[in-house]
Amino acid sequence: MTELTLKINGEDVTADVEPRLSLADFVRDHRRLTGTHLGCEHGVCGACTVLMNGEPVRSCITFAVAADGTEITTIEGFDDDDPMTMLRQAFHENHALQCGYCTPGMLVAARDIVTRLPDADEDRVRLELAGNLCRCTGYVGIVNAILSVIEKRQA
Amino acid sequence: MADGGATDGKGIGARVLRKEDWRHLAGKAKFTGDFQRPGQKEMAFVRSDVAHARIVSVTKPAGFEDSVFTAADMPGMRPMRAPSKLPGYKGADYPALAIGKVRFVGEPVAVCVADTRAEAEDLAQATVVEYEELPAVVDMLDAKAPDAPRLHEDWDDNLVMETFADDDFSKIADRATVIVKREYRMARHAMNPMEGRAVFAEWDDRTDQLMMWTSTQVPHLIRTGLAEFLGLDQRQVRVIAPDVGGGFGCKALLQPEEVIAGWLTRHLEAPVRWIEDRREHLVTGANCREHHYFVTIHATPEGRILGLDCDVTIDAGAYSVYPFTNGLEGAMAHGNLPGPYDLEVYRCRTQTMTTNKPPLMPYRGVARPGVCYAMEMTIDALAREIGMESHLIRAMNMVKQEQLPFMSIAKKHFDSGNYPKSVEMVVDMIGLDKIRAEQAAAKDDSRLIGVGMGSYVEQTAHGTSVFASWGVAMVPGYEQATVRLTPDGGLELRIGVQSHGQGMETSMAQMAYEVLGIDPEKVMVTHGDTGLTPYSTGTYASRSMVMAGGATARACRVLAERMEIIAAHLLQCERAEVSVRGGKIVSGKGEVSFAEIGRVWYLNPDELPDDVDQGGVEVTMGYRPEPDSGAFTYASHACKVAVDIDTGKVKILDYAIVEDCGTIVNPMIVEGQTYGGATQGIGTALLEESTYDSFGNPGASTFADYMMPGATDAPHYRIDHMESPSPFTEYGIKGMGEGGTIPTPAAIGNAINDALKGIGAEVTETPFTPRRVLAAIAAATQNRQGDAA
Amino acid sequence: MKSAKFDHQRMVTLEEAVAALGSADGEARIMGGGQSLGPMMNLRLAQPDLLIDLSRVGGLDGIEVAGDTIRIGARVTHARIEDGAVPGVTGAYMQFVASGISYRSVRNRGTIGGSVAHADPSADWPSALLALGGDVVIAGQDGERRMPLDGFQIGPFATGLGFEEILTGFELPTLGEGAKCGYYKVNRKPGEFADAIGAVVIGSAPRVVCGATEAAPFRVVAAEERLAAGAAEISVADARDMIAAQDPGFDDYDLQIHAVALSRAVGRAFA
């Protein structure tokens, strides 16, 4: 067991964990923050994307011990976040989700796009989204939602 | 009977062992306190330690301001309001958390939330409430004084409600030459189910619902109340009563803790739970009985009772409870005081007073233990006055079988039975003559033997019109039941009432068996979940077997018709040629099993006839007795006691019961209900009392100072049944869950007074504690010395 | 799909880390960003007994220009390079390469040192850096040593690193303004590992790399000579012959796409 101290969604957390525990399983099974989903556990599908120190990372291939001393934000931690509030509304209005399983990771990735690339066009948005799989929507609503938020933020 | 139940003893009348037993025996039952959820928080309450005061300030422990909530911190949570249409009724809103004022000791002032109950209690302890104390209204009689303090500033007195009946007594004056006056008190106490109240609340985002597991008898009422007082749509609330460890009435009402838990789980976004501890129950749950009576009986020298004149006062506590209000007890007292007796004139005034005590709730028997006690004790007083055996007076004055159905002087519509017969039978059972002989032969004058009895009628499963006349927030209508044939020919039965010891998972299955002949083992009874069951006002007023049982029978008959249509097709014969018999659909051409029907409907619908009912093999049907004035159960109890006049201790030597609850569904369960009820009655008669000092501080907050009836207090009951089916209900069933508690205090009180008659002493206040018995003896001795002097 | 058991040690100094490598019983692995190792461990394809965590070791994430070399710490992430942390023409080339590595959320964790040490033949850095040339900086029990990128990778997942050595950084040439760079990666989806890589850097002398092979990326000698002789393009057909000449064991399709990658990389260099 290894001791682990970090911030999750603003809350200080200390825990004793097996080194082999992934950050995703840590937030899900130990912290019961089940909004973070597992879609492949090898870093391809993006469903498990969370913020580490403000940057999106794959929580399935990042061991919890590697998150020691960091600040983690999961989908549950964005309630007062303007870009996320806009994205949620935009996803809703653009039918950017069906089964909802990819949605949390998709939103975290989308937030990175709209904040890091305020001028991204459709091609760039699609390129940046290449690391997040959705099996339901064909990405149409997702791309439109992100573009609409970029537009709003420019205005 | 048209129904297809086979007759191999699993239907109505069979002593079927309970389906629900094994999980309890295995320790696998799931009570509210057994639930766990990730991230759950525990609630603990800061409760008022004064009876009456203004709240000056609430100081939260430093650093924990976000973990302690007062009413002001909980926007959108409305006080509970229970309206009543009774003339002059003054309902007082019941705030889940005190607003501005506290009105009884134990009233919730603030709620504290933490990871463990201990930590939550730490917060409660560290929260400082500053009060400006006000004079408390503790006794219901003092409450009437014009200069008595007011609980509710906007009232001009402390009177919740008054009822009157005022006949002209002059027409009996010349015949009613014997006038007997008495004053009685029945003490306040607590219901004490072994599982206290318990709430577990969680917001389910998937269904966008407040999920509340709560220890309640009335999940659908709780749902409606929560929606109303939390400002939610009804569809956003799902209430589940899991296994419930006894109710007896205190779980038939919406509790402040339920409203608070609902608000908290939504705003904290975490599951919250509260498990009432015994001290909380004894302090805040000291909420039943407490009546006061001035009774006058006008009778002929031959013992014919012509008139009854009574002033009743009821201590209703501080607030009105949802949905049944705190006026119910008064209204019931008014209507039930004359009992099974045929009177010429009736004058009655009930006054329901508000006091600085917990809000009064309807406890098993609701008012009737009080009125039966007052009436029956006075009848024995009359008997002593005119030197006649009281059972003869009872038999003489009771409504006779040939008079039924009969509208009583208090407008109760008695349906069926033979009341005097129950008296004769119980007198035989107790062996009155032998006891009299024993008394005559008695040598030991320090241990006096006495015999006493009590009779009553209990209006059960009273329906729409009755509750509507009380104008309460919740009027029962057509009880619903849903039955669903499963693909293997089993049955799912869904009822909105809730079973918490009454054995309905068994008795309701017996109803289905009676109609369909399906083995109770193959019937799954689902109850206590607003998400799974049709609407019902729930389990109270001894209504479940009559109402939900009746609805079950009706739904099963519709299902039978639908199955017959399918079966006729499968058998290639006419609809009229088939009928449900013994768990099959039979005809001259052969038979079809329920499993076959299930297979065809679910798995091979290509084999269905064209005229099949597209509603399928799932049926929701409703039922209400006509008329819905209620089915009247009655009984006579008799007991033999020994009173130790040196210590004042009372010992029950023998106890006999003759009861009539119409058609009996399951004798084992009926007897269990009766014994349990009678033992609670013994508690009321001899042991249980929630005492208060002159400041309104409770004196009984642990089982050390609150006496519960134990195995040694309960006698070996002897019971006999009469069976007069009600003409108004399915199968003639009458309710009987509450009756056992009703006549016990009267029977025991009468037995004591019979024992003491030589001394001329009478007990008139429950519980008949040794202190009260000795006081009565002392008073009588003084009187005699007074006369002698 | 969960990793097998392992021990985890957080190091503060390189010395500790090297010592831990030496004293470990069983297999010890250095963990950088873990973005290559993580998936393999979840799949139990890699089951080290000990993971040595360098995240607290100082001095591994610097980027300094010293004369004609740029020193880049092993723990510099792909994302930093993508965002332009490396200056000059070299930086522009590396920025383009980095932006095509996996996905942003992986680039935020994945490091250039980890990628080269892991030596996945289909990864971008081994080919891209080989085209740049320069040295790998290595820490061992006898202190620091350097090894040229030429010959550093000796096969799939195999390098010149000793068992008790740690890759700490790179010393890469600072390309002049006139330098030409072209990088072409054949894959079917952005971020995927490459099916074929062509990398061309024409600084002091042309360096042409054929990457994403079954083994280590290799320099295409004939192509370098052709460019040195002043050619500004190489046809796919010629590229096929040049690559085939070095006998990489490709079937026709692999030969084709590697040739196309090389040809188009040259095209980009001169675009």
Add this chain to the structure above:
Amino acid sequence: MADGGTGPGSDGQGIGARVLRKEDKRFLDGAGRYVSDIYLPRTLEAAIVRSPVAHAENLKISPPAGAEGRFFTAEDMAADGVQPIHVVSKFPGHKGSDYPHLATGKLRFVGESVAVCLADTRAAAEDLVAGAEIDFNALPPVVDMLAAVEPSAARVHDDWDDNVILDSRFDANAENVSAPVSVTRTFRMNRQAVNPLEGAAVLAEWDAREDRLVVYSASQIPHILKNALCECLGLRQNQVRVVAPDVGGGFGYKCVLLPEEIYIPWVAMQVKRPVRWIQDRREHLVTAANAREHHYSVTLHAQPDGTFVGLEADIIVDSGAYSVYPHSNILESTMAGRTLHGPYTFSAYKVRSRAVATNKPPIVPYRGVARPGICFALELAIDAMARELGREPYDLRMQNLVPPEKMPYTTITGGEFDSGDYPEALRRSADLIDVAAVRARQLEGEADGRLIGVGFGCYIEMTALQTSAAARAGLAAIPGYEQAHVRLTPDGGLEIGVGVQNHGQGMETTLAQVACEKFGLDIDMVSVRHGDTATSPYSTGTYASRSMVMAGGAIARTCDVLGENIRRIGAHLLQCGFDETTISGARVVGPSGDVSFAEVARVWHRNPEDLPADVDPAGVEVTSGFRPSPDKSPFSYATHAAIVAVDPELGHVEILDYVISEDCGTIVNPMIVDGQILGGALQGVGTALFEESCFDAEGQPLSSTFADYTMPGSTHLPNIRLDHLVNPSPLTEFGVKGLGEGGAIPPPATIANAVNDALREYGAEVSETPITPRRVRACVVAKS
């Protein structure tokens, strides 16, 4: 329409309204609740020992050390009397085969379940798996379906005399099948995995209070799963409750029974603790490589003027090792044989279709079920014919599509198209894609040397599988009268229970819209409950594009019944005649005034003293049902058209433009219809270009991670242009047709035709999916 939603007070939330989804919020908040999100105290995690070989016998298993009471095999299940899954079919000659939950004696595909290991964590359970040893005699595997039909092939099932599960012929006027012009081609659609983002997941416990097994599973068919649990575990129906909570996509993979759904609950009963198994992606890619895989040799006969005459085909479907419950392993082969004709007119038909067993995972009905394969085969053959005749593929289709004036049209195999204008769909998509402009651009050529091509794909889809069709196949689940349960809440809202399961289709919204259409009440006052056998009426579940037609229809019918009871109470409150009342805007409207649902609800629940004497005691909670009458299925159809650019050097294909003209009858919610089509289309692109579960000669899967299995991503499709025709079905409530699957059907055909159009100068034709660069290069090289 008489329904209240269209009357005054309706605020555009009924049929046809673009209502935003009610279910979105919880997903956007990360508050959805999937099986793996449900926490039960004392849960044990399961990991599965799986077969490492494709075919073997004499299986022996030795448990890992320290696994006492935590390791279970088929022997343990047999000892407990657990029955295997036995899927029957009424088709003559069908060879049945039991699907063992855990392998007994023989191993028949890599990944087949062998034993269950339990531990407190999944990682620890996987440690146990690693420690388990299994021993066996390897047998030669049957890997390729064409080899499988050879007499010399090894037998997947020893007691069979060959590997052919069912050999069916669908001949009609077969003797006249040939005609002057014929083209013959062979096509292959390869095996792939369904890959919902959430894999399979099972959590089970025995609930003592409910006295029944409660199984949480990511399932499209909770009621059918309940049936299977009762059959296999010998439990009564009232001893099983199945809950399908939020489900992360299904697409057909979750409308069949998985062995895990039986043995995980059984194990939970053995250890008397909750047990969960969460399928990881590698398990999915290996054990769920179970979709498509058809082979066709097709001959299309036509008159010189292009009129289609006859269709000849020999179809083989690789059905894998076992038959799945309830849909069996012959659904694909029989559907392919019966409906290969597509939307075209033929006068003769000579088709043989065989389902064959191989040592691969059992085939399941993936979105589109067989039709992506037959559409691929027929549409590519039509383009080949067009090239043969020197005709525009577009014209040739126009000439042979069933014309609207022939509706309803009985097909050569006896099917019946209910309604629609097939040529109009083709015409519109051709206009949108602008064939002429493409031809012009092709003449100019591309600056980057790529080749441009245009392609079409037309299809018809039978939706909402009718009772008689399912009965003909003798499936274990035959849909009958779909049930809905509608309850008026005490405040005038509605709670609707349905047995279908919603896992992305937006049914919590669209089904609520049906009630809004009927009553005109605010959709926020309607809750749709589904996915729990305890809270919903029976249904065979969500598959075959049936939910909107069937459950929607059932809700409409049930609302009609409930509406009568509400009107009866309302009429009494309004003191007017029942017949004088109507429902509009969630109010009962009478001649002299109106009364709200809330008021009616209050009276029923809280003041029944105000009820009329003639009120129906059954009350305001109604269950009723619906089935199309007559018992037939509505047909959706569409034409897809695409422009692609092919890089002849690399073989890469890029989709430049994509248009769809579709008709799913009356549209309930256009936003959701579009979403279903677009999502389906990208799955079709995956089938066309990327997704393939490869096996080596030993039957070893080669695509066990997303690194070896390419999923279509955000860069693989441009914004599709959608166009809707609306021809309501005469068979259904509101005229709706199913549409959930259609989008996935024609993209492989459309894209392949476009690629072949681009390659026509090479005379090269692709004929196999996915159209990988390697395959494109191969046919370019072959021709040049």
